């Protein structure tokens with residue numbers, strides 16, 4: 001998989017070089033190309049923002065640098081074929097909530113790209129223009145306001161890349177995870193490790209029993225109880 005990220009803060013994406021994603025890059029399972037949007041500015045101050053039409057606080061990201069950056073992205077795909085359009089994800093507070101199902105879908109794509117805005121957002125004409133050439137999804141990390149799209153892109157990339165075959169060593173752990181279809185979208189059960197007793201807190205006896213059936217039943221019951229209490233909306 002190849003991932004392209006466009007941002008005015010390339011260093012924000014440095015964590016992608018760490019841990020499992022960093023190893024996936026080393027192992028050739030993943031390519032990450034981070035592009036500084038200012039590369040497509042032409043004035044002395046490398047300007048990427050301007051005041052909003054209609055007034056209001058803050059600044060809006062100018063369309064021109066984004067247009068040239070996305071032109072370059074298109075060119076990197078080679079000649080336009082009749083196949084599926086390149087995937088472009090635009091993190092925004094007004095986007096569709098990013099879900100595990102989206103991560104599952106994205107994990108199957110050969111390439112995905114992220115346009116990370118800042119200020120009060122990207123001039124909407126960029127999205128309108130891009131829809132002609134890209135499969136554009138405006139997506140939100142959650143119901144809170146961040147200062148830009150980079151943190152959201154990091155989270156979405158991690159949620160997606162960990163599903164790429166070979167990235168996570170123990171694929172069984174993917175099956176049992178919260179939100180996955182395989183776990184009936186239930187939240188995860190509590191986990192424990194040695195020592196069996198710690199500061200007066202003991203590991204549940206059933207987990208020490210070696211009885212796999214009883215362990216599985218206990219874990220399912222825990223997941224149902226936690227989900228019912230914290231996320232009744234996930235109970236179908």
Ligand SMILES: N#Cc1c(-c2ccc3ccn(Cc4ccc(CN5CCCCC5)cc4)c3c2)n[nH]c1N
Pocket residue numbers: 091092093095116117118119120121122139140141142143144145146147148149150152
């Ligand atoms: N994913 C995701 C996100 C983001 C996110 C993603 C991308 C950008 C680019 C810039 N910002 C900052 C910002 C801050 C406030 C507003 C609202 N304003 C209301 C008045 C009219 C103007 C817009 C918009 C943009 C971003 C925030 N926040 N939360 C998520 N889950």
